[in-house]
Amino acid sequence: MEDSNYIMPRIGDQAPDFKATTTIGELTLSEYNKDHWVILFSHPADFTPVCTTEMTGFALEKDFFAQHNTKLLGLSIDSIHSHIAWVNAVHEKTGVLFEFPIIADLDMKISKLYGMLQPGESETAAVRAVFIIDPKGKVRLLMYYPLNVGRNMDEIKRALIALQTSDDNKVACPLDWRPGDKVIVPAPKTIEALTERKASDLEMVDWYLAKKSL
Ligand code: BEZ
Numbered sequence: 001m002e003d004s005n006y007i008m009p010r011i012g013d014q015a016p017d018f019k020a021t022t023t024i025g026e027l028t029l030s031e032y033n034k035d036h037w038v039i040l041f042s043h044p045a046d047f048t049p050v051c052t053t054e055m056t057g058f059a060l061e062k063d064f065f066a067q068h069n070t071k072l073l074g075l076s077i078d079s080i081h082s083h084i085a086w087v088n089a090v091h092e093k094t095g096v097l098f099e100f101p102i103i104a105d106l107d108m109k110i111s112k113l114y115g116m117l118q119p120g121e122s123e124t125a126a127v128r129a130v131f132i133i134d135p136k137g138k139v140r141l142l143m144y145y146p147l148n149v150g151r152n153m154d155e156i157k158r159a160l161i162a163l164q165t166s167d168d169n170k171v172a173c174p175l176d177w178r179p180g181d182k183v184i185v186p187a188p189k190t191i192e193a194l195t196e197r198k199a200s201d202l203e204m205v206d207w208y209l210a211k212k213s214l
Contacts, residue, residue, distance in 0.1 A: 008115020011142060015040075015133045016113045022073075022101035023083050029073075030137060032101075037070040037160065038133040041151075042116040042126035046078045046086035050150045054128070056090065057153040059098050068160055069135075072100035077111055077126055080104040121146055132160060134167075169214055182211035 009016060015038075017030045032038060041058070043051040058065075058072055065072055076083075083102045091097045103110060105126070111117040116126035128145035140163050145151050162173040171183035187208040188194040194207055202210040 009113075009131070009139045009142075011139055013139050015131065015137050015139050017137075018110050018113060020075075020103040020105070020110060021080055022103050023080065023087060023098070024101040027073075027101055027103075032071060032073065033133060033135065033137050035069075035135055037068065037135060037164070038073055038131075039065070039070055039156070039160070040073045040075065040114070040129075040131040040133060042075045042111065042114070042129045044122065044125035044128065044147050045076060046082045047089070050148070051076075052086075052090060054150050055098050055102075056094065056096050057151075058100065059096050061153060061157065062099065064157060068164065070160060074098070074100060074102035075105050075110060075116070075126065076102070077105050077108055077117075077124065079106055115144075118144070130156060132163060134163070165214070171212075171214075174211070182213050185210050185212055 015029065015033070017028065019026065019028045029038070029040075043054060045051060055074065058074070083104055087098045087102070105111050108117055111126045114129060114131060116129045118127050121127050125147065127147065128149075128151055130143040130151065131139055132141040134140050141159055143151065143156070158178065161179050162177055165171070165179070165183065166173055169183065171185055174184055177183070182203060185202060188197050197204070197207065197210060202212050204210045
């Protein structure tokens with residue numbers, strides 16, 4: 001689709017900046033992002049069942065995200081009054097408080113800027129998008145889920161740790177990698193480096209695929 005209403009940021013792009021009305025007040029992404037990772041995620045609508053389970057999942061992982069220097073930022077195309085009523089209702093019913101800010105994107109500007117509005121799925125509700133944005137404001141990972149399938153919190157956490165581990169150690173993470181598993185070291189770029197690798201104690205599947213423990 002060529003409609004500029006529906007372009008979306010790609011991996012490696014600078015996350016488009018915006019100012020937003022949220023449940024903690026006005027917020028600018030670039031300021032919120034300063035020195036932190038940000039997970040920006042959309043949900044289709046307040047007071048809906050799957051969304052309630054997802055937002056509860058994010059809220060319950062508050063300590064995990066804080067430990068990983070990551071701030072959460074929710075979004076939907078609902079009003080701030082709706083957000084506040086929903087947050088309050090869930091808190092009163094379950095004791096879980098959505099402390100992270102939730103954007104009220106009534107004019108759909110941010111949803112369109114981030115490709116969260118996918119008209120084949122819905123013209124009026126954002127799909128379930130997840131953007132992992134690094135402290136330099138770069139989009140590092142995208143996930144998009146339809147309205148009727150909830151996201152996987154375990155995978156969101158795994159992907160965040162994998163990105164941070166990869167950055168910190170200049171390595172890559174293989175299929176189904178979990179924290180504590182071996183990581184993939186970059187392939188040698190010279191014959192000399194290859195010779196060194198052959199003599200090393202790396203776990204070598206082949207010269208270009210070698211693993212080490214961190
Ligand atoms: C839900 O969160 O349950 C939901 C929201 C919008 C459409 C379908 C399901």
